[in-house]
Amino acid sequence: MPTPAQFHKMNHLLSHVLAAAVARRWPQVQAGESGETCEGFYADFAFEPAPPTEEELAALENDMRRILAECRRFEHREKTPAQAAAFFAGNPYKLQIVETLAELDDTVGFFALDEFQDVCPCQIKELRELKAIGPDAFALTGTTPALWRQRDKEVWLTRIHGVQAAALLGGRIGAEEDGA
Numbered sequence: 001m002p003t004p005a006q007f008h009k010m011n012h013l014l015s016h017v018l019a020a021a022v023a024r025r026w027p028q029v030q031a032g033e034s035g036e037t038c039e040g041f042y043a044d045f046a047f048e049p050a051p052p053t054e055e056e057l058a059a060l061e062n063d064m065r066r067i068l069a070e071c072r073r074f075e076h077r078e079k080t081p082a083q084a085a086a087f088f089a090g091n092p093y094k095l096q097i098v099e100t101l102a103e104l105d106d107t108v109g110f111f112a113l114d115e116f117q118d119v120c121p122c123q124i125k126e127l128r129e130l131k132a133i134g135p136d137a138f139a140l141t142g143t144t145p146a147l148w149r150q151r152d153k154e155v156w157l158t159r160i161h162g163v164q165a166a167a168l169l170g171g172r173i174g175a176e177e178d179g180a
Helices: 004-025 054-070 081-087 092-104 127-131
Strands: 030-036 040-046 074-079 108-113 116-119 138-147 156-164
Touching: 004 030, 004 040, 004 054, 004 108, 004 116, 004 127, 004 156, 030 092, 040 138, 054 138, 054 156, 074 081, 074 127, 081 092, 081 108, 092 108, 092 116
Parallel strands: none
Antiparallel strands: 030 040, 040 156, 074 108, 108 116, 138 156
């Protein structure tokens, strides 16, 4: 059973793999935020005209497994805010994330997962950690509407949810640490 820190890190990594898989399957879809939750991981997207079906989610889950098996490069990079804004020209969601991060630092953190690149301020980008995620270690569990940051404009995206196998099995993360 993973420790709470390992569980958090794996969920974070899986959110990146999910974003990469969506970009491969639907290159025209604009991505919003992605990350981890207490239960698992997620990523938000502007799907038009409709969110993925259950069959498409199953195929997307297989795409994630393929990315994990075939991945050759996973690394952290830094870009200037101008470089990051140019990279995301045409994606208003990513541009807003870049603007927020640029207010905090002189650079904007990115990661490269093979040819896929995305914004991410953290620096936990090691290929060995990504390769340690087994093909049965996660599942996509569905979609829900997600309200984008600009709540006054009521922009809705589709949030794809996923969980790790430990969560699927009802396991307690870190149980061995608290004596359970």
